[in-house]
Amino acid sequence: MNVPLHDASPAFDPLRTRADFPLLTRTVHGKPLVYFDSANTSQKPAAVIEAVDRFYRQHNANVARAVHALSEEATTAYEGARAALARFIGAASPDELVLTSGTTMAINLVAYSDLLPRLQPGDTVLVTQMEHHANIVPWQLVCARSGAMLKVAPISERGELIVERFVELLTPEVKLAGVTHVSNVLGTVNPVRELARECRRRGIPLLVDGSQAVPHMPVDVQAIGCDFYAFTGHKMCGPTGTGGLWARRERLAAMPPFFGGGEMIREVRFSGTTFADPPHRFEAGTPNIAGFVGLGAAVQYLERLGMANVFARERKLLVYASDALCSVPGLRIIGEAPDKAAVISFLVAGAHAHDLATLLDLEGIAVRSGHHCAHPLMQFYGVPATCRASFAFYNTTDEIDRFVTALDKVRRLLV
Amino acid sequence: MSATGPYREIVLDHHRAPRRRGRLAPPVQAAEGVNALCGDQLRIEVRVEQGRVVAYAFEGACCAIATATASLLGDRAIGCDADDLAALEHRFAALVAGEIAEDAELGALNALSELARYPARRKCALLPFATLAAALRGESHATTEVSV
Numbered sequence: 001m002n003v004p005l006h007d008a009s010p011a012f013d014p015l016r017t018r019a020d021f022p023l024l025t026r027t028v029h030g031k032p033l034v035y036f037d038s039a040n041t042s043q044k045p046a047a048v049i050e051a052v053d054r055f056y057r058q059h060n061a062n063v064a065r066a067v068h069a070l071s072e073e074a075t076t077a078y079e080g081a082r083a084a085l086a087r088f089i090g091a092a093s094p095d096e097l098v099l100t101s102g103t104t105m106a107i108n109l110v111a112y113s114d115l116l117p118r119l120q121p122g123d124t125v126l127v128t129q130m131e132h133h134a135n136i137v138p139w140q141l142v143c144a145r146s147g148a149m150l151k152v153a154p155i156s157e158r159g160e161l162i163v164e165r166f167v168e169l170l171t172p173e174v175k176l177a178g179v180t181h182v183s184n185v186l187g188t189v190n191p192v193r194e195l196a197r198e199c200r201r202r203g204i205p206l207l208v209d210g211s212q213a214v215p216h217m218p219v220d221v222q223a224i225g226c227d228f229y230a231f232t233g234h235k236m237c238g239p240t241g242t243g244g245l246w247a248r249r250e251r252l253a254a255m256p257p258f259f260g261g262g263e264m265i266r267e268v269r270f271s272g273t274t275f276a277d278p279p280h281r282f283e284a285g286t287p288n289i290a291g292f293v294g295l296g297a298a299v300q301y302l303e304r305l306g307m308a309n310v311f312a313r314e315r316k317l318l319v320y321a322s323d324a325l326c327s328v329p330g331l332r333i334i335g336e337a338p339d340k341a342a343v344i345s346f347l348v349a350g351a352h353a354h355d356l357a358t359l360l361d362l363e364g365i366a367v368r369s370g371h372h373c374a375h376p377l378m379q380f381y382g383v384p385a386t387c388r389a390s391f392a393f394y395n396t397t398d399e400i401d402r403f404v405t406a407l408d409k410v411r412r413l414l415v
Numbered sequence: 416m417s418a419t420g421p422y423r424e425i426v427l428d429h430h431r432a433p434r435r436r437g438r439l440a441p442p443v444q445a446a447e448g449v450n451a452l453c454g455d456q457l458r459i460e461v462r463v464e465q466g467r468v469v470a471y472a473f474e475g476a477c478c479a480i481a482t483a484t485a486s487l488l489g490d491r492a493i494g495c496d497a498d499d500l501a502a503l504e505h506r507f508a509a510l511v512a513g514e515i516a517e518d519a520e521l522g523a524l525n526a527l528s529e530l531a532r533y534p535a536r537r538k539c540a541l542l543p544f545a546t547l548a549a550a551l552r553g554e555s556h557a558t559t560e561v562s563v
Contacts, residue, residue: 351479352477352478353454354453354478354536354539355479355480359420359422361420362419362420370452384455413422414431415431
């Protein structure tokens, strides 16, 4: 079962990389932890934890408000993180990146600031069958306010977007399309460049949900050619409560503020307020400064590893795990797109997903069970829940072996 | 802690071979219990004579915890009236919340005491109780999920 892995770069040493993550040395229920829930949230390397710690110990102050040294340092660190993130995703300038609490807030910002003012009764918003609730519910809310409707592009049984159907559904009533870059349940990598090209041809703005892509593969938002790209920090080795929305400067400049408050204004009078330029226009109130300092450190960390190496390493883990799981009787993998990220959703005949996950937890193995915030996708497959093992570059084939052995053991208990 | 957590042998046995699975001939009082987030769904039917449960049956597609609890509850429910079952439910809820230790009144249902360590799974064990209580009150549906 132990096939040696040939990694993309000799500089990428899986075991040394794993040692960067302090939490991975702990035990759960007396067994060494196997953490296969990175699609839910990733673990954090020491470099990120230390950056947050250092910020609070040495530099803590509010940003862009005071003239004292600490405030300058905090502002430099916060804006430095924005610049690092912008570079990481291929933005032309840091001004094109609004820092948000995560993907959910980024999508809501687009829904209320960009889309809602344009929506009329009879308009539609196009999403796909495989979206996370965060790329469904905000659109439903603004549709309900405006009399617009949500349309859904179908997927195949293998879990691939049916691109021709998506393109057919790009009719003039569509005022925005929202598509996930990588499905959090199926692992499917969507052809976002092709979708962006089709949307652009018809003048329909495309939002790409990059939550599961930015942590796992090189992403270049300009090459994709979408209008909005939303992502979250906590799945890419950064702290929770961090994320971003990318859009071109002129698009952001055309959007009215969503939240009002400090930081986002130029001048406030009771007779009227003028607003700061993007991206600060969309960042009312004191931001998650320490969180973004941590996310900046996460970006540095990932750049040092190299996202091509991360992608290659995780691809090897995916192939290894998919092959190994074939040996478990009654196991069915949900999501069999050829272009797939390191996420495996599965069912085991006769065993409920929650029972499997609880019993695996007793073996020290953390997987997610449930609907994965994707009810419509569960409905498509006609299942209430799946188990999901999701991998990151810090996982090993030994862990996969332990997982498969444990899964077979708990299956025998239940079936 | 037990090596199998809430999955003691008696729980696994009642999951693999549930007792009183199926339906009753009418007249029955029945309710559907649904935990939509989990995907647990069961129907409990009881026949009540002079205020006491004289027959019990359940069916549905649930996790092992809910199935085993529904099966164990059937053993315990026969001969009880609504007040007995309300008291039993109260005691069982305290057990799986870790508020009381194992309790003689609960009999084999004590096997689920490890759920005290698994708060996310308590609702699975409580679903059959809530469904039975709904059936006795003449209500058609029950859930033990709060919205999240």
